[in-house]
Amino acid sequence: MSDWxxxxxxxxxxxxxxxxxxxxxxxxVVFDVLLPLLGVAAYIFYYxxxxxxxxxxxxxVLGGAMTAFWLNVLWGMAAQxxxxxxxxxxxxxxxxxxxxxxxxxxxxxxxxxxxxxRALSTLVLGVLIFQVxxxxxxxxxxxxxxxxxxxxxxxxxxxxxxxxLMYGRDAWNxxxxxxxxxxxxxxxxxxxxxxxxxxxxxxxxxxxxxGLDAMRQLLFGELAGGLLPVTVEVVILALQAAIxxxxxxxxxxxxxxxxxxxxxxxxxxx
Amino acid sequence: MSxxxxxxxxxxxxxxxxxxVALDDVDLTVEEGELFGLLGPNGAGKTTLIKILCTLLLxxxxxxxxxxxxxxxxxxxxxxxxxxxxxGEISGYGLLTIRENLWMFTQFYGVQGKVAKQRIDAxxxxxxxxxxxxVKLRTVSTxxxxxxxxxxxxxxxxxLIFLDEPTLGLDVTTSISIRNYLRRWVxxxxxxxxxxxxxxxxxAEELCDRVAIxxxxxxxxxDTPAGLKRRVGNDSSFLIETTPIDTARLSSLTGVxxxxxxxxxxxxxxxxxxxxxSVIADVISAVVAAGGKVVGLSKNEPTLEDAFMHLVGRGLx
Amino acid sequence: MAVRDHLRTLRLAAxxxxxxxxxxxxxxxxxxxxxxxxxxxxxxxVIMYLIIxxxxxxxxxxxxxxxxxxxxxxxxxxxxxxITYVIHADREHYQTLRNIYxxxxxxxxxxxxxxxxxxxxxxxxxxxxxxxGILVLGLPFDPMLxxxxxxxxxxxxxLACLVSLGLALAGISMLTAKHSTSINEGVGGLxxxxxxxxxxxxxLPAWGxxxxxxxxxxxxxxxxxRSLYPGEGIAMLGGLxxxxxxTILSFLLxxxxxxxxxxxxxxxxxxxxxxxxxxxxxxxxx
Numbered sequence: 071m072s073d074w075x076x077x078x079x080x081x082x083x084x085x086x087x088x089x090x091x092x093x094x095x096x097x098x099v100v101f102d103v104l105l106p107l108l109g110v111a112a113y114i115f116y117y118x119x120x121x122x123x124x125x126x127x128x129x130x131v132l133g134g135a136m137t138a139f140w141l142n143v144l145w146g147m148a149a150q151x152x153x154x155x156x157x158x159x160x161x162x163x164x165x166x167x168x169x170x171x172x173x174x175x176x177x178x179x180x181x182x183x184x185x186x187x188r189a190l191s192t193l194v195l196g197v198l199i200f201q202v203x204x205x206x207x208x209x210x211x212x213x214x215x216x217x218x219x220x221x222x223x224x225x226x227x228x229x230x231x232x233x234x235l236m237y238g239r240d241a242w243n244x245x246x247x248x249x250x251x252x253x254x255x256x257x258x259x260x261x262x263x264x265x266x267x268x269x270x271x272x273x274x275x276x277x278x279x280x281g282l283d284a285m286r287q288l289l290f291g292e293l294a295g296g297l298l299p300v301t302v303e304v305v306i307l308a309l310q311a312a313i314x315x316x317x318x319x320x321x322x323x324x325x326x327x328x329x330x331x332x333x334x335x336x337x338x339x340x
Numbered sequence: 341m342s343x344x345x346x347x348x349x350x351x352x353x354x355x356x357x358x359x360x361v362a363l364d365d366v367d368l369t370v371e372e373g374e375l376f377g378l379l380g381p382n383g384a385g386k387t388t389l390i391k392i393l394c395t396l397l398l399x400x401x402x403x404x405x406x407x408x409x410x411x412x413x414x415x416x417x418x419x420x421x422x423x424x425x426x427x428g429e430i431s432g433y434g435l436l437t438i439r440e441n442l443w444m445f446t447q448f449y450g451v452q453g454k455v456a457k458q459r460i461d462a463x464x465x466x467x468x469x470x471x472x473x474x475v476k477l478r479t480v481s482t483x484x485x486x487x488x489x490x491x492x493x494x495x496x497x498x499x500l501i502f503l504d505e506p507t508l509g510l511d512v513t514t515s516i517s518i519r520n521y522l523r524r525w526v527x528x529x530x531x532x533x534x535x536x537x538x539x540x541x542x543x544a545e546e547l548c549d550r551v552a553i554x555x556x557x558x559x560x561x562x563d564t565p566a567g568l569k570r571r572v573g574n575d576s577s578f579l580i581e582t583t584p585i586d587t588a589r590l591s592s593l594t595g596v597x598x599x600x601x602x603x604x605x606x607x608x609x610x611x612x613x614x615x616x617x618s619v620i621a622d623v624i625s626a627v628v629a630a631g632g633k634v635v636g637l638s639k640n641e642p643t644l645e646d647a648f649m650h651l652v653g654r655g656l657x
Numbered sequence: 658m659a660v661r662d663h664l665r666t667l668r669l670a671a672x673x674x675x676x677x678x679x680x681x682x683x684x685x686x687x688x689x690x691x692x693x694x695x696x697x698x699x700x701x702x703v704i705m706y707l708i709i710x711x712x713x714x715x716x717x718x719x720x721x722x723x724x725x726x727x728x729x730x731x732x733x734x735x736x737x738x739x740i741t742y743v744i745h746a747d748r749e750h751y752q753t754l755r756n757i758y759x760x761x762x763x764x765x766x767x768x769x770x771x772x773x774x775x776x777x778x779x780x781x782x783x784x785x786x787x788x789x790g791i792l793v794l795g796l797p798f799d800p801m802l803x804x805x806x807x808x809x810x811x812x813x814x815x816l817a818c819l820v821s822l823g824l825a826l827a828g829i830s831m832l833t834a835k836h837s838t839s840i841n842e843g844v845g846g847l848x849x850x851x852x853x854x855x856x857x858x859x860x861l862p863a864w865g866x867x868x869x870x871x872x873x874x875x876x877x878x879x880x881x882x883r884s885l886y887p888g889e890g891i892a893m894l895g896g897l898x899x900x901x902x903x904t905i906l907s908f909l910l911x912x913x914x915x916x917x918x919x920x921x922x923x924x925x926x927x928x929x930x931x932x933x934x935x936x937x938x939x940x941x942x943x
Contacts, residue, residue, distance in 0.1 A: 076450030083447030091435040094476075097833040108846030112855070116702065116723075119856035120709040156750055158431045162492075165394050166448035167419035173448075247690050251697040259701060264708050330398045333354055333391075434939060478939045 073169070080168035081176035088146075088180025102138075102184065103191040107199075110134030110192055113259050114200050125293040126260065128204060131196035132286060133258035138188040139223060140252060140278055144245045146181040147174070147227030151235040155335070160235075164335050170322045174231060178224040204289050211300065212288045218307040219281025225314030226277060232318065232325040236334065252276060261286065261295035270297050277310045342408070344500050344533035345370035345393060350402035351557075352388050362388040364557040365402070370535060370550075375526045377548035378537040379648065385557040386537040387426075390502050393535070394424045407500055420449070422500045425493035427486065427508030434478030438469065438488050441477055442495055449496040456495065463491040466521060483510050490518060494525065500533045507543060515543075523547055545644045555652045565644050572642035572650045576617045579640055580610045580624075585632035591654075593626055595619035598649030607635055613642075613649045666762040670770025677746075678774035695782035696789050699727045702855055703794060717797045718890035723855050724796050725882045725891075728786040730854045732779050733819060733874060734845055739775030740823030743768050744830040748939070765924060768827055769820055776816070799887040807902055808884035811909065815877035818913040821920035822848075822874075828920075828927030832936055848874055859896040866896065873912035876905050 092098055113130040151174075154160040163173055196202060206212065234244065255273040256262060262270045262283055273279045274297070284303040286294035297303070329335040347368040354360040363385045370376045378386045391397040393406050395415040403410065409417045432441040439460060446456035464470045467487045472480055477488070486509070493501055503522070507515040523546075526534050538544050544551050545565045552562040561568060575597055587601045587610060596619065599612035614620060617639075627634055640646075649655055702723055707713075713720045747754040757767055790796035826844060848854070851861070851869040858869040869875050875897075882891050883902060892898055897905060930936075 079447045079450050083444040087433055087436055087440070087444050090440065091433055094435045095833065101833075105844065105846060108850050110846075112846060112850040113705075115850065115860045116705065116856045117709070119860045120706060122705075122709045126705075126709075159433075161391075161396055161426075162424070162431050162445065163448065164396055165419060165422070165424050166445070167416060168448050168450070243686060243690050247686075247693060250694055250701070254697045254701045254704070260705055260708050264704060327398075330396065333397050335396050479935070 076167065077169045077172035080166070081172040081179065084173055084176025085180035085183070088177055089183050092180070092184040098184075102188045106134065106138065106188060106192055107195050109137075110196055111200075114196075123293070124203065125290055127200050128202040128290055129261065129286060129294075130259050131193060131200065131202050132289060133253075133282065134196060135189040135193040136278065136282055136285075137253070137258060138185040138192065139182070139220065140256075140258075141249070142181040142185040143223050143227035143230075144248060146185075147177060147224060148230035148234050149245050150177055151231045155235070161335060164326070164329075170232075170326060171228070171319050174228040174318065174322070178228065182220060182224065205291050206289060207291070208288060212285060215281060215284045215288060215300070215304060215307070218304060218311055219277060219285070221311035222277030222307050222314055223281065225311055225318055228318035229314050229321055232322040236325050236328060252278070255279065256282060258282065261297075263295050263297045274306070277307060277314070280307055280310075342372050343369050343405075344372045344374065344407055345376075345535065346403075346405040347389075347393075348403050350389075350392065350404055351400050352385075352392060352397065353400045361557050363392075363399075366554075366557070366559050368552060368559060368562065370533060372531050372533055373526070374549045375523070375534045375536065375547055377544040377551040378535065378554055379541070379544050379551050379644075380537075380554035381652075381654075384554045386554055387504055388557075389554070390424070390504050390535065390537060394422060394502055395419060421498060422502065423449075423493045423496050423498040424502040425489050425504070425506055427503075427505030431489060431492075432477050432485075435476060437474045437476055438480065438484075439464070439473040442488065442492055445492045446495050451496060459495050459497065460491070463495055467491055467517070483514050486510055487514070487518075490521075499531065500535070503534065503536045505537055505539060507538070507540065519543060519547055541643065541645045541648065551644070553648060553651055560651045561647075565647075568644060568647040568651075569642045572613060572646050575642070575646070575650055576614045576620075577640045577642045577646040578612050578614060578620055578623075579636075579638050580612070580627065580634060581607050581636035582610065582627050582632040582634050584608050585627060585630040589626050589630050590623060593619070593622055595622065598652065598654050600645065600649070600655030608632075611640075611645065611649075611655075613646045662761075663763060663766045666766045667770040667773075670767045671773040674743075674771040674774035675777070677771075678778060692785055695728075695731055695786045698731065699724065699786050699790070702727050713795050718886070718888075718894060720794075721797055721886050722857070722882060722891055722894050724790050724794070725885055726854045726878050728783055728790065729878060729881050730849065731782050731786065732776075732815070733848055733854075735775045735779030735782070736772060736816065736819040737823040737826060737848075738845065739772040739779075740768055740820065741826045741830050742775075743771045744827050747771075748831075764928070765824065765921075768824065772820070772823065797887055798885065802887035804884040804902075807880060807906070810906065811877055811880035811884060814906075814909050814913050815874075815881070818873040818877060818909070818916055821913065821917040825916075825920035825923040828924035831927050831931040832934070848872065851875070852878060853895055854878060857895050871912065873909050873916055876909040876912065880905055880909060 092102075110130055113134070114127045117126045117130065151160060154163065163170075197204065237244070253259070255265070255269065256276055256279040257265065257273070262273060262279055265273065270279070280297070280303040283294075283297045284300045284307070287296040287300050298306075326335070345368065347366055350363055350366040351361070352363040354362055366385075366389065378389065380386050388397065392399050392404055392411060395411055395418055398412055403412075405411070406418045407421050411418065436444070442460045443456055446460070451459070461470070464473050467490065469484060469487050469491070472484055477485065480488070486506075490503075490506055493503070506522070507518055510518070522534065522536070526532055536544070536547065548565060550562060550564050551568060553560045553568070561571065563571070581604070584603070584606075585608065587599060587608070590596060590610065590612070591599055595615040597613040597615060599610055601608050601610045603609075612623070614623070620637075624634055624637075642650075645655065706720060706723055710716060710720075744754065747757065758764060787796070787798070791798045851858070851865055852872050852874040853869060854874075858866050858875065861869060879895050879897050880902065882895070883905075900908070
C-alpha cells in the first residue's frame with residue numbers, strides 16, 4: 071500500500087472517531103449548540119446597552135460562530151496530542167506507520183465537522199433571534215476565505231500540537247493563555263482595525279484575524295471597516311496556510327525525534 | 341533463518357535529578373519465527389527495551405535492528421511490520437465501540453476495509469468478544485478491554501509483535517485462552533516472531549522458545565527454558581512449608597542462593613535454591629530459631645523460577 | 658462525620674489543588690498567565706465600549722458598571738468552573754475520582770477544597786484587573802469612599818453562592834461526557850447574560866429580567882458595584898434602583914440559601930445517578 075493510501079485511511083479513521091465520539095453522548099447538543107449562543111447573546115445585549123449600530127450585533131454573531139473553530143483548534147488540536155498521551159493512546163499512534171500529519175489532519179477534519187455544527191447553529195440562531203442583517207454579495211468568495219482561514223488556523227493548531235506535546239501540562243496554560251487574548255487581538259467582536267494599525271498587524275500573524283476581517287467585509291460590506299482589501303487578505307491567508315502546515319510537519323518530526331530521545335512519548339502524568 | 345531483532349551494546353540512560361541506567365550494554369539476538377521471552381523483576385529494563393525496539397524511544401548508545409532496519413534511522417519501515425500490546429493499557433476511545441476502536445487502529449496501518457472487517461470479526465470470535473463488539477469501550481470490563489487490546493495488536497497482521505505483560509491482571513481461564521492463541525499464532529504462521537515480557541514464570545516456561553533473564557538493565561542469561569533450568573546444576577531446589585516467620589534470616593544463610601515466600605492457608609510456602617542439599621539442615625534450624633515450625637518439606641525438580649533465583653539471587657516477586 | 662475531619666479534607670484538597678494549579682508551571686508563564694488573561698478578558702469589553710462611546714470620562718458610572726461587573730465576574734468563571742473541572746480532571750485525567758469516592762472523605766468538601774487554588778488565582782486576577790482599570794483606564798475609585806463592610810459581606814455571600822452553583826454543575830459533570838470547555842462556557846454565558854454582568858438587565862426582554870432576578874449573582878454584582886463605586890450614580894443603572902443596599906443584601910442571602918439547598922439536592926441526585934449508571938470512572942475522550 072502506498073504511503074498516500076495509508077495516510078488517507080488513517081486520517082479518515084481518526085476523523086470518524088472524532089466525529090462519532092463527539093456526537094455519541096446526547097449532552098453535546100446542549101453544550102455545543104444551545105449554550106454557546108448565550109455568550110453571543112450577552113455581547114449583543116452589551117452593544118445594545120451601549121447604543122451601538124445594529125451592524126455590531128452582526129459582528130458578534132460572526133465572531134461567536136468562529137469562536138467554535140478557535141476553541142477547537144486550541145483544545146481539540148493543540149492540546150490533543152498531550153491528552154492522547156495522558157490517556158495512553160499516543161504510544162499506539164507513534165508505533166503505527168501512518169504519517170503524524172495524517173493523524174492531525176484527521177483530528178482537524180473531525181473537529182472541523184463538529185465545530186461547523188456549533189458555528190452554523192450559532193450563526194443561524196443568532197441571525198434568526200437577533201434579526202442580524204447580512205449582505206452576502208459574493209458567496210463563493212466567502213467560501214474561499216472560510217476554507218483558507220480553516221487551512222491556516224488548523225495548520226497553526228497542528229504546529230502547536232507538536233509543541234504542546236513536549237511542554238506537557240504547560241500546554242493547558244498556554245491554551246488558556248491564548249483563548250481570551252486572541253478573542254481580543256483578533257477582533258472576534260469588533261473590527262480589528264479599531265485596535266490601531268500596529269496591534270492589528272501583530273494580530274494578523276494569527277490567521278483567524280485576517281480570516282474574520284475578510285469574512286466581515288464580505289458579509290457586512292463597507293460597514294465592516296476592513297483592515298486590508300479582501301484580495302490582499304486572501305493572499306496572506308494562503309501564505310499563512312502554507313507556512314503553518316509546513317511548520318507543523320517540520321516541528322512534528324523534530325518533536326517526535328526529541329520525544330523519542332528524551333523518553334517523553336510515553337511519559338504520563340507530567 | 342535471519343534475525344528479527346539484533347541488539348548490540350545497547351544502553352539507555354534517563355537523565356534527571358538522578359541518572360537512571362535502564363539498560364546497560366545489552367546484546368541480544370532474536371531469530372525470525374521465535375517466541376522469545378523477557379523475564380525480569382519490576383524496573384529490570386524490560387519495558388525500556390521493548391519501547392526502543394518499537395521505535396518509541398531512542399537508545400543512548402549502541403544499536404538495535406528490528407526486521408533488518410535500524411530503530412533510529414529506519415523507524416518508518418519497522419512500524420509498517422510490527423505492533424505492540426501492553427498489559428493494563430487503557431488505550432482507545434471510551435465513547436467508541438470495541439469494533440470501531442479496532443477498525444480505527446487497523447486504518448492507522450492502512451489495512452483495507454474489507455480485510456480489516458474479516459480479521460476483526462475472526463479475532464473477536466477467537467477471543468469470545470463478539471457479543472461485546474458493538475458496545476462502547478467505556479462500559480466493558482478490564483478483561484474485555486485487555487482482550488480488545490490483544491486483538492488490536494494482531495488485527496494488523498504484524499511480522500513481529502511485542503507483548504508487554506499481555507495477561508496482567510486477567511483471570512486464569514482468559515489467560516489460558518490467550519496463551520493458546522499466542523502459541524498458535526507463532527507456530528501456524530511461518531516467519532512470525534513474538535517478543536513477550538512477563539512476570540509469570542509459567543507463562544514464560546509454557547510459551548517461549550527462548551528466554552532472556554534481565555536484571556538491573558543487564559541480560560543475565562539467554563537460553564531455552566530447559567537450558568536455563570539445567571543451569572541450576574548441582575544446586576538443589578526445596579519447598580518448605582512453615583508456620584509464619586520472618587524469612588530475612590533464611591536468605592542471609594550461607595549456601596542459600598535465593599528464595600521466594602508465599603502465604604498459603606495460614607502457613608508460609610518458602611521455595612529456595614540451595615548450593616548443596618546439606619544446607620537444608622541449617623535452613624531448618626534457622627526456621628526453628630525464628631520461632632517457626634516446619635510443616636512440610638519436599639525436594640523438587642528445578643523450575644524456571646529456580647533458574648531465575650539461581651541466576652539473579654532473588655525471586656521475581 | 659466530624660467537622661474536624663471535613664476541615665482536614667478541605668485543607669488537604671486545597672493543598673492538592675494548589676499543587677496542581679501552580680507547582681508544575683514555569684513561574685514566568687504562570688505570572689504571565691495570571692496577568693494577561695484577566696486583562697484581555699476585560700479589555701474586550703473596554704474596546705467595545707470605547708468604539709461606541711469614544712471615551713471613559715463621558716459616562717464614568719456606566720463605564721464603572723461594565724468594568725466592575727466584568728472584573729468581578731472572573732470569580733464566577735474561576736469558582737464555578739474550577740469546581741466543575743475537578744470532576745473531569747479527577748475522573749479522566751488523573752483517574753483518581755473513584756479512589757476519592759470510595760474513601761471516607763466527603764466528596765462535596767473535597768471538591769470545594771480542590772477549587773480553592775482557583776479562587777486564590779481569581780482573587781489575584783481581580784486585584785490586577787482593578788489596578789489596571791484604576792491606573793490605566795481611569796476607573797473611578799476612592800478607598801475612603803468604599804463601603805468596606807458591605808463589600809466584605811457581599812463577597813462572603815457571593816462566594817458561598819458561587820460555590821453552590823459550582824457544586825450543582827459538578828453534579829451534572831459526573832453524568833456527562835467531557836466536551837472540551839463547553840459546559841463552562843455555556844453556563845458562564847447564561848450567568849453572564851442574565852445577571853447583568855456587563856450591562857443592566859433592563860436591556861433584556863421581560864422574561865430574561867425575571868430569570869435574572871432569581872439568580873443571586875445579579876444581587877451580588879449589584880452590591881459589589883454599589884460598595885466600590887464612589888457616589889450614587891451606579892445604583893441607578895442596574896434596574897434595582899428601587900431597592901436599598903440592605904434589601905438587596907437580604908435578596909442575596911435568601912437566594913444564596915435557596916441555591917445552596919438546590920445545589921446540595923442536585924449534587925446528591927447526580928451522585929446517586931452516576932453510581933447507578935456506572936459513570937464514576939468513565940473515560941469519554943474522543
